[in-house]
Amino acid sequence: MQSIQKNIKNNDLLLEVNDLNVFFNTTDGLIKAVNNVNLSINKGECLGVVGESGSGKTQTFFSITGLLSNNGYCKGSAIFKGFDLISSSKKERMKYLGKSIGFIFQDPMTSLTPHMKIGDQLSEISIFHDNLTKKEALKRALEVLDIVKLPKLRNLITSYPHELSGGMKQRIMIAISLMCSPELIIADEPTTALDVTTQSEILNIFNDLKNQLGISIILISHNIGVIAETSDNIIVMKDGSIVENGSTYNVLTNPQDKYTKLLLSCIPPWLDV
Amino acid sequence: MRLLKKTDNLEMSYSLKGRSLWVDARRRLFQNKAAIISLFILIFISIISVFGPFFIQYGFIDTDWNSIYQPPSLENGHYLGTDGNGRDLLVRILHGGRLSLSIGVIATFVSVFIGVIYGTIAGFFGGKLDTFMMRVVEILYAMPYLIFVIILMVVFGRNIYFLFIAIGAVEWLTMARIVRGQTISLKEKEFIETSRALGQSNTLIIIKHIIPNLAGPIIVYITLMVPSVIILESFLSFLGLGVQEPLTSWGVLISEGSREMETAWWLLIFPGSFMVITLASLNFIGDGLRDAIDPKEY
Numbered sequence: 057m058q059s060i061q062k063n064i065k066n067n068d069l070l071l072e073v074n075d076l077n078v079f080f081n082t083t084d085g086l087i088k089a090v091n092n093v094n095l096s097i098n099k100g101e102c103l104g105v106v107g108e109s110g111s112g113k114t115q116t117f118f119s120i121t122g123l124l125s126n127n128g129y130c131k132g133s134a135i136f137k138g139f140d141l142i143s144s145s146k147k148e149r150m151k152y153l154g155k156s157i158g159f160i161f162q163d164p165m166t167s168l169t170p171h172m173k174i175g176d177q178l179s180e181i182s183i184f185h186d187n188l189t190k191k192e193a194l195k196r197a198l199e200v201l202d203i204v205k206l207p208k209l210r211n212l213i214t215s216y217p218h219e220l221s222g223g224m225k226q227r228i229m230i231a232i233s234l235m236c237s238p239e240l241i242i243a244d245e246p247t248t249a250l251d252v253t254t255q256s257e258i259l260n261i262f263n264d265l266k267n268q269l270g271i272s273i274i275l276i277s278h279n280i281g282v283i284a285e286t287s288d289n290i291i292v293m294k295d296g297s298i299v300e301n302g303s304t305y306n307v308l309t310n311p312q313d314k315y316t317k318l319l320l321s322c323i324p325p326w327l328d329v
Numbered sequence: 330m331r332l333l334k335k336t337d338n339l340e341m342s343y344s345l346k347g348r349s350l351w352v353d354a355r356r357r358l359f360q361n362k363a364a365i366i367s368l369f370i371l372i373f374i375s376i377i378s379v380f381g382p383f384f385i386q387y388g389f390i391d392t393d394w395n396s397i398y399q400p401p402s403l404e405n406g407h408y409l410g411t412d413g414n415g416r417d418l419l420v421r422i423l424h425g426g427r428l429s430l431s432i433g434v435i436a437t438f439v440s441v442f443i444g445v446i447y448g449t450i451a452g453f454f455g456g457k458l459d460t461f462m463m464r465v466v467e468i469l470y471a472m473p474y475l476i477f478v479i480i481l482m483v484v485f486g487r488n489i490y491f492l493f494i495a496i497g498a499v500e501w502l503t504m505a506r507i508v509r510g511q512t513i514s515l516k517e518k519e520f521i522e523t524s525r526a527l528g529q530s531n532t533l534i535i536i537k538h539i540i541p542n543l544a545g546p547i548i549v550y551i552t553l554m555v556p557s558v559i560i561l562e563s564f565l566s567f568l569g570l571g572v573q574e575p576l577t578s579w580g581v582l583i584s585e586g587s588r589e590m591e592t593a594w595w596l597l598i599f600p601g602s603f604m605v606i607t608l609a610s611l612n613f614i615g616d617g618l619r620d621a622i623d624p625k626e627y
Contacts, residue, residue, distance in 0.1 A: 153527060154528035155528060159527065166518060169538050171541050171544075172538075
């Protein structure tokens with residue numbers, strides 16, 4: 057908690073979430089999925105969020121970006137550069153989503169619209185947010201493909217999602233979120249659906265984004281190894297609450313909470329973190 | 330498939346041209362002989378319906394007093410015979426074809442237009458709006474459509490344009506249901522969620538991501554709807570509610586021919602066979618398209 061208090065005074069503060077609660081109306085009554093979550097992230101920083109399935113890590117960030125399903129609602133505040141994403145109207149929030157905040161989903165296989173060419177999917181977002189022409193947007197798309205280390209080929213722009221491999225699709229997803237030069241990228245388990253070698257390539261891209269472009273990244277994962285490789289700070293969630301937070305090094309080497317210890321004891325001992 | 334040679338640089342492997350789902354579908358369609366033959370027959374019938382009457386010496390309302398109830402003959406140019414008023418049957422069939430086909434196409438597009446918009450809105454927004462909109466559809470379903478059309482025709486007069494609208498207004502219900510169902514399953518897909526996370530407006534998501542993905546079922550349904558609309562028009566004309574004299578459609582011709590089939594068989598056989606061939610072709614094309622666009626149905 058103290059580290060968060062310190063960050064508030066910091067001018068580099070990018071996103072600050074205060075007392076966030078997420079509820080779901082179900083047939084069994086009201087369910088609280090996220091319980092009083094506080095977190096903050098600075099510019100150019102990577103925040104890792106770990107937790108088991110159903111710990112509320114995804115719903116926390118869905119609620120910030122207004123992606124909760126119809127029976128869900130949230131309370132609290134999420135201040136992004138002085139703008140509250142939660143209390144604002146959908147129209148105002150849409151100016152930030154995709155433009156300043158990029159979102160990357162778990163499964164690249166299904167996240168791309170199957171009938172649209174890659175170039176159209178990339179340029180669509182710039183045409184929508186930045187009012188670029190199609191030509192300018194495609195030029196921007198080629199630049200972005202370079203950042204995610206895909207070949208700058210016209211043929212890639214004119215191919216369809218089903219012609220690409222999983223790793224390529226995930227890079228396209230990252231490229232789409234980079235189209236409008238965002239300041240924050242929220243990646244919801246971006247490597248879960250990929251094999252290990254592709255995982256490390258994707259994580260290298262994230263490291264580059266952070267170090268070279270100064271983009272803040274929120275990395276949601278249940279894989280501590282993934283988080284350890286990229287994050288500066290770490291948050292451990294269980295049953296909708298944060299059980300531990302702090303710098304990655306401190307949390308992984310000297311865990312205070314019982315659950316974090318259990319989580320770390322699940323990693324095979326030869327994996328040196 | 331050929332192996333890469335040493336001289337090929339690696340970029341070659343990317344230079345394969347992207348093949349869209351539509352290119353695949355077209356290839357599968359062209360392998361279906363029945364569908365392709367039907368397509369040519371349909372194109373042929375449409376072309377002769379549109380341009381044929383210009384090349385026939387008789388107009389579709391001209392009466393030839395020398396040949397009343399004349400059987401088909403090659404001598405005086407009435408190749409398919411004449412009716413009781415001495416009007417050439419071939420030119421009347423072609424004129425009727427213009428009307429029947431255009432009713433089929435226009436009424437289908439009216440109903441697809443209404444159905445797709447209604448269905449996507451109901452399916453996409455869901456909740457109470459969806460419940461309300463689908464109850465409206467069910468109420469309209471429960472109404473006997475014939476009475477609905479008759480009331481429309483009586484209130485607005487027997488105008489041919491109202492016939493288009495009346496048929497379109499009846500046929501959109503099924504389209505709306507199909508589209509709604511597809512939209513509900515589509516909107517839960519990740520790529521819709523992605524567009525939402527990237528801040529796109531609902532309208533854009535519907536237009537750019539949902540409707541193009543519905544194209545397959547919609548196209549198939551269109552090809553199956555055109556014949557049902559043609560039949561509906563024929564049925565209404567048969568009852569005397571549709572196209573009025575001197576205009577004609579296949580339904581009107583069949584209805585007139587059936588009254589005189591004992592004395593003048595050609596008045597029923599020829600319009601009937603034009604209609605049967607057209608409907609059969611449309612159905613074959615529809616089947617072919619369904620197999621081509623949705624190959625897992627095989």
